[in-house]
Amino acid sequence: MLRVWGRINSVNVKKVMWCVGELGVPFERIEAGMEHGVVGSAEYQSMNPNARVPTIDDDGFVLWESNAIVRYLSLKYGLGTLCPKDQRQRADSDRWMDWSTAQLAPTFREVFWGTVRTAPEKRDLALIEKNRAATAKTLDIVDALFAKRPFVSGDHLTMGDIPLGCHVHLWMSMPIERPAHPSLTAYHKRLLGRPGFNAGVNTPLS
């Protein structure tokens, strides 16, 4: 059975949990990271030298890097659904995974850590605000995209929605000021209607 290492409150683990939920692949999740430890052990680091989560073991094939895991699982178990068969449509979906990592995650992370994982008296409010404003501006791009299509690459959920959707959910759930972003809000509602999303992503923030 597919084994997944990682704590469920990690945005990168959420990507994998949602992906396997959509694909209906049986899996076993093993707690690791932060208060659970494990990632510092020599055993874990022989699988993943970065000592980060998630890591998967798919019948002896060990893989880390959450987006690479989502691509691998989507292609293996979801060709024609999460992984589009058409080369252009696949690339169209794929780029939003890179976009979420490169454009969205760096500023988002500062807001999330500052707001959710830092005690109120220790927060750097100026840093949080600077990154909140930058993240809001980056999200303008996908708000415009979802005015034209329900999911990143068209009418159906694909792998490109997964990293983005995980970030959008955390963004919409944090106690922060947000622009209206009506199309992005409607997208988030669409995701909340999916059992796989609710099981894998819609868990308490911590």
Next chain:
Amino acid sequence: MLKVWGRANSSNLKKVTWLCEEMGLPYERIDAGMAFGVVGTPEYRKLNPNGLVPTIDDDGFILWESNAIVRYLAAKHSAGKLWPNDLEARADSDRWMDWCAATLWPAFRPVFWNRIRTPAEKRNQAEIDAGIKSTGEVLSRLDARLAGRKFVGGEELTMGDIAFGPIVYLVQNVMPEKPNLPNYEAWYSRISERPAFRKTVALPIA
């Protein structure tokens, strides 16, 4: 013919041009970004709402995000070579593209930015020192990976090496304070001696 927008010395553009040269794929490059402008025009923003380079137009198919472009073009023109056909071998190469973007580049970026893009009197030495330390640490993981391997994916050059090329070219030329990394250095010699690398990646740094 494939059109590629981006200034020649952009690291993300270089991934695309190096790939095209390795595959012998003809392309037309259009200068854009930084001193060349273009990326702020409404015409360009229609192609790429991020206002970044590179963007490609492949017979009417517009794509951006450099790693997604590399995956798309390698799958289309180099299946079985730069884009491994075996699912596990492909994911194994693929994850290093994500790792380069999400782990190596954030560690190294402050060193590059301060030393190359910041006037001497405004450089932040603490950022440089921290960047040197973490870059050395993450490169040691790449060094361990390359033990017994000629390239990131194994015996042959794959897309995983392509994503690294422009970044490690900067590391080699901007950060002499590296730990001793024999496997990494041998790999760098192998990739940097390739004619396609010399033509597209080994350009003056600015």
